[in-house]
Amino acid sequence: MSSTNEERKPVAIEVQELRKEYSGVTVLDGINLSVKPGEIFVIMGPSGSGKSVLLRQVAGLETPTSGQVRIDGMDPSLEETRDKVALALVFQSGALFNSLSVFENLALYLREHRLHPEPVIREKVMSALQMLSLEKAVGKFPSELSGGMKKRVAIARALVMQPQVMLYDEPTSELDPTMGATIAEIIASLRQAIAVTSVVVSHDRDLALTIADRVAVLMHGRLKAEGTPAGLRANTDPEIVDFLNPTINLDNPRFKNLEAANE
Amino acid sequence: MTIFIRFFDNIGSLVLLATRAFSHLPSIGRQSARVVEQCYLIGYTTLPIVTILSFFIGGVLALQSGISLQDFGARQFIGTLVGESMARELGPVMAAILLAGRVGSAITAELASMKVYQEVDALVTMNIRPERILVLPRLIAVMLMMPILAIIAVVVGWLGGAIVCKYVGMIGVDWDMYFQSLKQFLTVGDVFGGLLKAEIFGVGVVLVACNTGLRTRGGPREIGLSVTQAVVQSLILILVLDYFITKALV
Numbered sequence: 001m002s003s004t005n006e007e008r009k010p011v012a013i014e015v016q017e018l019r020k021e022y023s024g025v026t027v028l029d030g031i032n033l034s035v036k037p038g039e040i041f042v043i044m045g046p047s048g049s050g051k052s053v054l055l056r057q058v059a060g061l062e063t064p065t066s067g068q069v070r071i072d073g074m075d076p077s078l079e080e081t082r083d084k085v086a087l088a089l090v091f092q093s094g095a096l097f098n099s100l101s102v103f104e105n106l107a108l109y110l111r112e113h114r115l116h117p118e119p120v121i122r123e124k125v126m127s128a129l130q131m132l133s134l135e136k137a138v139g140k141f142p143s144e145l146s147g148g149m150k151k152r153v154a155i156a157r158a159l160v161m162q163p164q165v166m167l168y169d170e171p172t173s174e175l176d177p178t179m180g181a182t183i184a185e186i187i188a189s190l191r192q193a194i195a196v197t198s199v200v201v202s203h204d205r206d207l208a209l210t211i212a213d214r215v216a217v218l219m220h221g222r223l224k225a226e227g228t229p230a231g232l233r234a235n236t237d238p239e240i241v242d243f244l245n246p247t248i249n250l251d252n253p254r255f256k257n258l259e260a261a262n263e
Numbered sequence: 264m265t266i267f268i269r270f271f272d273n274i275g276s277l278v279l280l281a282t283r284a285f286s287h288l289p290s291i292g293r294q295s296a297r298v299v300e301q302c303y304l305i306g307y308t309t310l311p312i313v314t315i316l317s318f319f320i321g322g323v324l325a326l327q328s329g330i331s332l333q334d335f336g337a338r339q340f341i342g343t344l345v346g347e348s349m350a351r352e353l354g355p356v357m358a359a360i361l362l363a364g365r366v367g368s369a370i371t372a373e374l375a376s377m378k379v380y381q382e383v384d385a386l387v388t389m390n391i392r393p394e395r396i397l398v399l400p401r402l403i404a405v406m407l408m409m410p411i412l413a414i415i416a417v418v419v420g421w422l423g424g425a426i427v428c429k430y431v432g433m434i435g436v437d438w439d440m441y442f443q444s445l446k447q448f449l450t451v452g453d454v455f456g457g458l459l460k461a462e463i464f465g466v467g468v469v470l471v472a473c474n475t476g477l478r479t480r481g482g483p484r485e486i487g488l489s490v491t492q493a494v495v496q497s498l499i500l501i502l503v504l505d506y507f508i509t510k511a512l513v
Contacts, residue, residue: 087388091381
């Protein structure tokens with residue numbers, strides 16, 4: 001790693017005319033985004049709108065069919081970029097290493113890159129675990145953790161990297177509302193604590209409108225709206241209004257046939 | 264046409280994987296713990312089944328050839344036949360086939376599930392090359408363990424043949440005659456040729472297993488399919504390589 005922890009500063013993310021196809025099916029089309037250094041940018045959208053695919057392009061795990069993603073002006077899919085920019089991705093599933101304990105999961109990055117001697121690594125790992133109230137889980141394996149704890153361990157694992165960019169894929173999915181709120185608080189407080197550029201992919205409206213500096217709404221692989229949470233609330237586009245204010249219609253005519261079939 | 268494309272795609276990705284893995288060779292000193300762990304999995308856990316199978320292969324070979332050679336009055340050459348067959352062919356091939364079935368399948372299952380459950384992606388985002396920590400230690404371990412497994416397979420096969428020759432009445436070749444004829448025609452070159460085969464088969468099996476695992480996409484069903492695919496490809500690779508190496512050695 002060429003950059004030391006002390007040099008690390010939040011960086012900007014640019015997405016230009018991004019298009020992604022899988023076997024001829026267009027999943028993302030004409031996406032243009034700009035995330036400022038230190039900003040919390042939330043990408044919302046219904047299931048299947050392409051949010052996670054977009055995040056994978058930003059993380060450099062996949063390359064776009066056309067268009068480009070730039071982090072601090074560099075292509076994130078290149079190894080050299082990862083040498084220069086510390087980028088952490090918190091996966092929806094946590095993606096913890098099942099054969100390693102919580103401590104080893106967190107220490108892996110520091111050990112592999114030989115960033116610190118072992119006592120300093122221990123100190124940094126314990127400090128990240130303390131920040132997320134996970135001290136008691138230090139010796140446990142991922143299979144022994146609850147869903148919420150796995151998410152917090154995944155965030156802690158990202159934290160020890162002292163990232164310049166934090167990407168979160170559905171950080172509150174499969175969590176109860178209280179745990180979801182805790183995760184939202186953690187994301188917001190990390191921006192203050194470690195000065196990081198954050199991109200959060202979520203379909204959790206409350207999370208997005210509470211913690212975001214700016215929000216983008218993705219629908220059918222295209223960017224439908226972008227702006228501040230207040231601006232998004234004021235948006236009058238019926239699709240955006242429906243997405244932000246879903247209603248439960250118990251008399252939906254689509255389901256009348258089901259009732260008839262059961263009678 | 265698709266089959267040809269897939270064939271060359273597989274060959275290409277195998278070569279790429281090997282190149283990328285060996286490019287991290289200077290870091291192997293730091294990965295000694297992983298290499299030792301893989302040596303245990305590849306060598307120690309495969310040893311019992313290699314021993315049992317080789318013993319009975321040697322025995323069956325002696326039994327079959329003993330009866331036939333007796334008809335020609337050439338039973339004193341049983342030791343040569345069993346010795347040469349085990350050293351040049353059956354020892355390395357059997358060790359490799361067992362490696363593919365026992366270790367290759369386990370490697371594919373582990374790496375495929377790491378891939379499917381995004382652990383490999385997590386490594387990439389942490390700027391840790393999967394080839395360095397997942398593939399290279401396994402390749403080094405198999406290179407260390409495979410000659411040992413092959414030697415044990417060969418020696419146990421010889422012993423199996425010797426025991427059958429001595430204790431099966433209709434063959435009736437004693438140990439002295441058996442080992443005398445084994446030593447008479449067997450050369451160091453035969454043994455080294457067998458070890459070379461074993462080394463190449465072992466590297467091939469581990470590369471196929473790692474490559475198939477790391478290319479897995481989908482879910483649990485695809486993990487199972489990948490394991491089957493890796494074992495089948497490994498077995499084909501072993502036999503194809505066997506032909507060409509034998510041709511080059513004779």
